[in-house]
Amino acid sequence: MRLTTVGFCARMRMMSIVSMKKKWLRYAALWFLGVFFAATTETRAQEYPVVTRTLKNGMRVLVQTDHSIPNVALYIFYRIGSRNERPGTTGLSHFFEHMMFNGAKKYGPGELDKVMEAQGGSNNAYTTQNVTVYQDWFPRSELPLIFDIEADRIRDLNFDPQKIQSEREVVAAERRFRTDNSDSGLLDEQLWATAFLAHTYQWPVLGWMSDIEHWSIEDLKHHFEMGYSPNNATMVVVGDASSEEIFQLCEKYLEPIPSHAPPPPVTTLEPEQLGERRLVVRKRAELPLLEIAYHVPQTNSPDFYALNILRTVMSQGESSRMYQRLVDHDQIALDVSSSMGPAFDPTVAIIVAQPRQGVDPQACEKAIYEELERLKNEPIADQELEKARNIRLVEFYHQMETISGRANTIGTYEVFFGDYAKLSSAAKNYAAVTKDDVQRVAKTYFGANNRTVATLIPDEAPKAKP
Amino acid sequence: MKLRKYFRRLPALIAALLFAAAGARAQTIHLPSHEKVVLKNGLTVLLLEKHGVPLVSLTAILKTGSAADPAGQEGLASVTADLLRKGTKKRTAQQFATELDSIGGAIGTATDADATNISAEFLTKDLAQGLDLFADALLHPIFPQNEVDKLLAQDLDGVRGSKDDPQSVLATYYQGYLFGGHPYGRPEGGNEVSLKKIHRDAIVKFYETNFTPGNTILAVAGDFQTPDMKKKLEDAFGGWPAKSVAPVVIPIQPPVRGKRLLLVDKPDSTQTYFAFGNVGIAEKDPDRVAVEVVNTVFGERFTSMLNEALRVESGLTYGVSSTFESRKAPGPFEILSFTKNQTTTQAIDMALQVLARLHKDGLTPDQLASAKSYIKGQFPPSIETSAQLAARIAYDEFAGLDDNEINQLEARVDAVTPEIARQVIQKHFPLENLVFVVIGNASAIGPAVEKYADKRDARAIGDPGFWPPPTAQK
Numbered sequence: 038m039r040l041t042t043v044g045f046c047a048r049m050r051m052m053s054i055v056s057m058k059k060k061w062l063r064y065a066a067l068w069f070l071g072v073f074f075a076a077t078t079e080t081r082a083q084e085y086p087v088v089t090r091t092l093k094n095g096m097r098v099l100v101q102t103d104h105s106i107p108n109v110a111l112y113i114f115y116r117i118g119s120r121n122e123r124p125g126t127t128g129l130s131h132f133f134e135h136m137m138f139n140g141a142k143k144y145g146p147g148e149l150d151k152v153m154e155a156q157g158g159s160n161n162a163y164t165t166q167n168v169t170v171y172q173d174w175f176p177r178s179e180l181p182l183i184f185d186i187e188a189d190r191i192r193d194l195n196f197d198p199q200k201i202q203s204e205r206e207v208v209a210a211e212r213r214f215r216t217d218n219s220d221s222g223l224l225d226e227q228l229w230a231t232a233f234l235a236h237t238y239q240w241p242v243l244g245w246m247s248d249i250e251h252w253s254i255e256d257l258k259h260h261f262e263m264g265y266s267p268n269n270a271t272m273v274v275v276g277d278a279s280s281e282e283i284f285q286l287c288e289k290y291l292e293p294i295p296s297h298a299p300p301p302p303v304t305t306l307e308p309e310q311l312g313e314r315r316l317v318v319r320k321r322a323e324l325p326l327l328e329i330a331y332h333v334p335q336t337n338s339p340d341f342y343a344l345n346i347l348r349t350v351m352s353q354g355e356s357s358r359m360y361q362r363l364v365d366h367d368q369i370a371l372d373v374s375s376s377m378g379p380a381f382d383p384t385v386a387i388i389v390a391q392p393r394q395g396v397d398p399q400a401c402e403k404a405i406y407e408e409l410e411r412l413k414n415e416p417i418a419d420q421e422l423e424k425a426r427n428i429r430l431v432e433f434y435h436q437m438e439t440i441s442g443r444a445n446t447i448g449t450y451e452v453f454f455g456d457y458a459k460l461s462s463a464a465k466n467y468a469a470v471t472k473d474d475v476q477r478v479a480k481t482y483f484g485a486n487n488r489t490v491a492t493l494i495p496d497e498a499p500k501a502k503p
Numbered sequence: 504m505k506l507r508k509y510f511r512r513l514p515a516l517i518a519a520l521l522f523a524a525a526g527a528r529a530q531t532i533h534l535p536s537h538e539k540v541v542l543k544n545g546l547t548v549l550l551l552e553k554h555g556v557p558l559v560s561l562t563a564i565l566k567t568g569s570a571a572d573p574a575g576q577e578g579l580a581s582v583t584a585d586l587l588r589k590g591t592k593k594r595t596a597q598q599f600a601t602e603l604d605s606i607g608g609a610i611g612t613a614t615d616a617d618a619t620n621i622s623a624e625f626l627t628k629d630l631a632q633g634l635d636l637f638a639d640a641l642l643h644p645i646f647p648q649n650e651v652d653k654l655l656a657q658d659l660d661g662v663r664g665s666k667d668d669p670q671s672v673l674a675t676y677y678q679g680y681l682f683g684g685h686p687y688g689r690p691e692g693g694n695e696v697s698l699k700k701i702h703r704d705a706i707v708k709f710y711e712t713n714f715t716p717g718n719t720i721l722a723v724a725g726d727f728q729t730p731d732m733k734k735k736l737e738d739a740f741g742g743w744p745a746k747s748v749a750p751v752v753i754p755i756q757p758p759v760r761g762k763r764l765l766l767v768d769k770p771d772s773t774q775t776y777f778a779f780g781n782v783g784i785a786e787k788d789p790d791r792v793a794v795e796v797v798n799t800v801f802g803e804r805f806t807s808m809l810n811e812a813l814r815v816e817s818g819l820t821y822g823v824s825s826t827f828e829s830r831k832a833p834g835p836f837e838i839l840s841f842t843k844n845q846t847t848t849q850a851i852d853m854a855l856q857v858l859a860r861l862h863k864d865g866l867t868p869d870q871l872a873s874a875k876s877y878i879k880g881q882f883p884p885s886i887e888t889s890a891q892l893a894a895r896i897a898y899d900e901f902a903g904l905d906d907n908e909i910n911q912l913e914a915r916v917d918a919v920t921p922e923i924a925r926q927v928i929q930k931h932f933p934l935e936n937l938v939f940v941v942i943g944n945a946s947a948i949g950p951a952v953e954k955y956a957d958k959r960d961a962r963a964i965g966d967p968g969f970w971p972p973p974t975a976q977k
Contacts, residue, residue, distance in 0.1 A: 105555070106883040107531050147815055150806045155873035157880015159804070176880040206818025213774045213843060214821050220667050321771040323663040323965070354604035356597065364657075365597070371657055371664065394660045424605045431558070431607035431626060438556050438888045 087447060087457055088280035090287070094296040095268025098287055099447055099457055100280040103440060109276035110444040111173040111183055114452045116271075117264030118167045119244075120237040120382065121300045126256050128244015131164040132208050133260050137171065138162075139200040142193035146200050149186055156182055166238050167381050168452060169264070174441060177277040180286060188290040191270075194261060196254050205249060212243045221389075224318055224326050224493045231316045232330045232385050232489040236307040268296040273448040276440040307332065307383055314489040319496045324371075326493040327398040329405065330385040333377060333482050336453045342466045343474040344386060344482070348375045349425035350417050350475065351408065352388065356424070358408050359388075367404055369396045379453045385489075386482070398492040412479040416472040429467055532883055534909045537896055538729055544745040545717030548736055549896045551724040553889045557627040559725035560890040561637055562897040565619040566720070567713040570686035571751050575973075576701050578693020581614035582654060583709045584621060588636075589650035592643040596650050599636065608633050610640060616687050617753070617831045618901060624890055627726045630735070638739040641719075644710065651703045659698045662690075666964050669769055669776040669942040670841070677778040677940040678835050679970035680765045680960075685756045687834060688970075696973035715746040722897035725889035753832040758782040763938050764956035768945035769964045775847040775943035776840075779854075779955075781933035783836030786829040786902055792912070793927045794827055796919045799874040801825055801861055801932070802838060806873075808857050813840060819850045827931075831902075836933065847941070847948045851955065862934050865925040875916050882912075 088100045118130050138160075140146035153160055158175030173183050216222040226241045233239035243249075272291075274283050310332055334340055352359045352375040363370040370390045377386040390401040436442040451457040537551035565584075572579045588603070588610055589596040603610060606629035613620045621641065625633030665671045675690045682688030693701070721740065723732060758781045784794060795803075802809040802825025813823045823840035838858070842850035866874075886892055886909070899908060939955050941948065942964065953959065960970075967973055 106887055108880075108883045147806075147811070150815075151873075154804055154806050154877045155869075157876040159877070159881055174881070174884065176883075179880075203816065203818035207814055207821055210774070210818070210821040210841070210843065214670070214841060217773055218669070322667050324660065324667060355600035356604040361597070361600075365653070368653060368656070371660055391664070393656075394663055420605065424601075424607075427607035427626070427629075428604060429607075431609070431624070434556050434558055434626070438558070439884065440887070441884065 089457070090284055092267065092287055092292045094292055094294055095266070096287075096291060096296075097271040097451065098283065099271070099273045099451060100278070100283045101273075101275045101443060101447065102277075102279055103275060103443075104277050106440065107177050107277050108440065109173075109175055109177050109180065109183075109274060109278050110439075110441040111175075111187075112273045112444040112448050113171045113187065114271045114273070114448045115169045115171075115264055116167070116269050116381075116452065117169055117260075117300055118165050119240060119242045120166045120303050121264065122237060122240070124240075125248060126244075126252055127240040127248045128208070128242065129248075129252055129256055129260050130169055130264070131242050131244065132204070132249070132252055133257060133264075134162050134164045134169050134171075135204050135208060136196065136201070136257060137190055137194065139204060140195045140197055141190040142195060143189045144186055145195075146197055149190070152182065153179075153186065158183065164242055165378065166242060167379065170445075170448070172441070172444075180278060180282065184286045184290040188294065191265060191267065191291070192294045194265075196257055198254065201252075201254060201257070205252070208243070209246065209249050212246060212249060216241065216243060217246075220320070220322055220324075220326055220493055223320070224328055224491050225387075227316055227318055228328050228330050228387070228489060228491040229385070231314050231491065232310075232332070233307055235305050236382060237303060237305065238307075238380075238382065238384060262297065263300045266297045266299055267291065267294050269299040271448055271451050273444045273451070275444040275447070303382065310487050310489075312486050316489070316491050318491070318493045320493065322493060322495040324394050325392045325396070325398045325495060327390045327392060327401050328491045329388045329402070330489045330491075331387075331482050331484075331487050333384060333386045335382050335384060336379045337455065340474075340478050340481075342463075343470045343478045344377060345429070346422065346425045346467065346470045347412065347475050347478055348377060348386065349428050350421050351375060351412065353425075353428055358411070359390075359405060362408055363390060363401055363404050367400075369393055369400050369404065373401075373405075379449060381453070398494070402490065406485075409479065409483045413476065413483070416476050419472070422470070422472055422475070426467055532886075532909065532913070534886065534896070534906045535892065537724075538733075539900070540733060542716065542737060542741055544741065544743050545715070546740050546743060547720045547900060548733070548740075549720070549722040549900060550727075550729050550732055550736075551722070551889075551892050551896055552727060552729055553724055553892060554726050556889070557726050558889055559625050559627055559630050559633070559723060559727055560888070560893040561623045562722045562890075562893040563621045563641060564720045564722075564897045564901045565621070565713060566617075566718050566901060567748070567751055568614055568616050568618045569689050569691040570616045570753055571709075571713065572686075572689060572693075573705075574684070575697060576693075576705060577689045577697040578658065578691070579701055579705060579709050580619055580713075581612075581692050582658065582698075582701055583706050584612035584614050584619045585658075586646050586650060586654055586706065587612065587621065587640040587644045589654065590645050590647040591639045592645055593639055596647070599640070602632070603636055606632055608636065610637060614691050616689065616691065616834075617751075620894075620897075622890070622894065630727065634735060634739050641714070642740070642743050646703055646706050646710070648703055651706060655698055655701060658693060659695060662692065662695055662698065666769075669767075669772060669964070672964075672969070673776045673778050673839060673940065673942060674835075674837070675969045676765065676767055676942065677780075677837055677938070680763070680940050681759065681780070681782065681835055681938045682756055683971060686753055687756065687830065687832070690969050694969055694973055695967035697968075713748055715748050716740065716743045717745060718748040720897050720900045722893040722900070724893035724896070753830075755785075755832050756782055758933065758936055759938050760936050761958065762936065762956035763958045764952060764960070765940045765970060766945055766949055766952060766959065766961045767940065767942040767964050768949075768961065769942055770944055770946070772844070772943050774841050774843045775850075775941060775948055777842075777847070777851055777939065777941045778837045778839045779851070779937050779939040780825075780835060780837035781936055781938055782833050783827040784931055785831060785833045787831075787904075788833075790927050790931060791827075792915045793919045793923050794931050796871065796874050796878065796916060797861075797866060797924050797927055797932070798825055798827060799878055800866055800870045801857075804877060808861065809838065809840075809854060812853050812857050813842075813850055817853065819846050819853065823854065836931070844944055844947045847943065848951045848954070851939075851941075851952070858932065858934060861928055861932060865928060866921055868921060871919065871921060871924060875919070878916055879913055
């Protein structure tokens with residue numbers, strides 16, 4: 038909603054590994070992209086304490102009371118995503134997310150949305166490689182209704198064969214929209230598929246089209262049993278509600294739901310990459326596109342903070358090194374950005390450049406490598422470090438400005454760092470990053486052997502430039 | 504490019520802000536109190552304190568937008584706004600960017616037909632430096648030739664690149680085809696031909712003519728003390744010399760009669776993107792609230808009639824929506840969606856049937872009650888942040904709306920009856936007179952969509968410009 042522009046350049050990248058259930062007009066509001074841009078000083082948002090409880094069935098509940106507006110944001114994080122899938126049923130987590138809105142025992146097909154909207158509420162959901170997250174936004178008076186709805190679908194989800202078929206079409210349409218007819222979506226999918234040989238991050242969250250066409254009702258039932266146990270879920274409630282009333286509602290609606298075994302652990306580790314990989318997508322397009330992926334550790338690694346500072350120095354803001362070099366000075370790109378999403382397992386950091394029309398993507402590649410070499414060979418300036426911390430700080434406050442942003446941030450820290458309280462130590466951790474750390478992670482992770490390079494080449498000669 | 508894309512949504516967002524109603528419970532939602540001061544040079548200043556997060560948000564609305572672009576130089580207002588921070592009397596573009604990033608600050612611009620929006624956000628602790636940057640951009644840009652050349656070249660590529668993503672250009676083709684040569688038909692960001700005709704002297708002239716205190720509303724919201732902020736703003740903007748500006752007058756375009764269809768060929772597309780509708784209503788139309796309530800049922804939310812039919816029940820699309828854009832003069836009304844090539848006419852037919860059903864059946868009391876609750880329940884988060892509040896009060900001042908737009912909207916929403924709904928459906932939702940834009944693989948879908956209109960036009964997406972074709976423009 039904000040009209041100002043900050044360095045949320047990662048948004049487009051992330052879209053292809055994140056899919057949301059609905060409201061395509063609203064997908065830009067992917068809160069969690071900013072989740073890891075944490076602060077360098079103590080945050081006032083911490084003035085609102087978080088109260089936690091683990092229900093008898095193992096579900097974690099976190100509540101932050103804030104009476105600023107008469108509304109509540111309720112997020113449920115399930116630790117299941119496309120990394121828990123297998124060849125043949127890729128995209129099932131995301132499809133299942135859609136099916137969670139298509140009828141349970143008490144609220145039949147379509148009723149969930151109708152009842153919720155009629156009472157002033159709205160909802161959405163998103164699926165990533167790692168988690169599936171359900172979001173409700175509603176007036177505080179509707180708390181019991183929302184709990185009733187959530188309990189109904191966790192306990193008694195129903196699979197109507199007719200709904201499965203029509204929803205399959207919706208997901209296919211979503212895939213055509215986000216991937217097949219999107220240059221960045223398409224290239225991104227191929228990049229991940231090439232960067233990962235062993236680990237399940239290799240396939241798209243949306244699933245391959247042929248898998249979308251073949252999921253069965255049995256696959257859905259199996260997925261439900263695997264991922265939707267209360268002890269595999271974390272609920273975050275932020276807004277105009279007390280922890281006492283939330284816990285009472287939990288006792289009534291959620292605690293009686295029995296738990297069962299959570300998904301089996303994903304044990305496959307991506308082997309070390311031993312040399313550069315390259316791929317090319319040729320298609321009709323006005324502009325080429327370049328993406329470069331480097332393997333980096335999982336989110337709860339100690340290098341997480343230094344990597345984020347490095348990415349900010351590289352590519353966030355118009356004074357960042359790569360923007361200055363590629364966009365401003367060499368004028369070979371329209372934009373350059375980087376992303377590194379939250380991940381349970383070792384993942385990739387991705388640099389994306391949008392070359393100007395007619396520019397060979399390799400020219401952008403060369404400039405990017407030269408900038409990376411500078412980062413490896415010389416320490417960054419004090420002022421650059423300070424700048425990166427300030428950028429993180431502002432972005433942190435942006436997330437904490439809304440009840441919805443806070444619900445997502447608290448939940449993401451709880452799930453990916455194992456403890457929401459890491460939110461406050463994130464500040465310290467960013468402050469502790471030194472210039473040496475930045476140089477070290479640049480050297481450790483941004484080497485030629487560790488990269489996968491994807492280029493989209495327009496398959497028709499670009500029109501003559503003026 | 505990104506911002507421009509967002510700004511295309513802005514009128515809809517503002518409409519949602521404006522015409523969504525007050526709180527879920529009676530009279531619980533009020534716009535926080537704020538102050539208005541007019542400086543001696545004519546600058547209108549609005550101040551709203553909001554503590555809790557140490558941020559200060561600013562929104563300046565210049566009462567001139569792309570409607571003031573000279574014909575053939577579409578994009579001039581937008582380019583001028585984007586160049587404000589690319590070199591000032593005190594700072595080069597690079598110095599400006601470094602200083603701004605160093606404090607984690609953000610300055611963004613967005614241009615639509617009616618207005619230019621320049622917004623910024625800073626940490627409270629960096630307010631002095633942030634204000635200095637913001638005022639420097641607004642008051643002292645020098646438009647260096649090399650920066651002008653660079654931005655125009657980037658914008659040109661940006662327009663070309665946007666055509667790789669039909670979704671991002673659908674509304675531009677639609678408003679061009681609907682409004683033709685009218686100012687609301689212009690691509691706010693320009694096109695491949697017009698951007699080449701914009702030169703530095705035109706930019707300087709545009710700036711000097713339109714960027715004046717009397718033509719500007721400045722709203723600030725966030726973590727500050729009002730008396731102190733007033734003084735700071737007086738210091739920063741008090742010296743901006745006054746100068747009168749002839750107000751932009753937007754002619755009223757009557758709805759299009761009959762049916763027309765523009766087919767834009769994108770041969771590699773596996774799905775069809777379509778928009779159809781007609782000229783809608785002005786933002787201050789007395790029927791606006793009733794229209795928004797009806798549109799909530801018809802096409803605004805997930806359980807809307809359109810989404811139920813095209814997505815939930817049939818799986819023809821991932822999403823469909825209808826919007827009455829909020830503009831000073833009557834702006835576009837459009838239904839937007841996409842579907843795979845093979846189901847193109849099935850989806851468009853179905854959307855037309857839903858529209859016909861709205862006309863035939865009107866709304867039930869239950870549908871109305873649901874829409875009212877939804878609007879009221881979803882409103883509070885729309886004025887939650889200081890950036891939202893600054894944008895909101897600035898826009899209201901620009902549009903000539905007072906605080907009762909929010910403080911009394913609950914009552915106004917509740918006042919909509921099935922009979923009033925029936926009247927606004929007949930009056931404002933088109934049925935027989937429709938303008939269609941279809942982007943897709945013309946060889947696959949072209950013959951099938953001919954049935955929607957006798958008067959048809961066609962373009963290839965790679966052809967320069969949108970509609971009308973730039974060569975046909977005066």
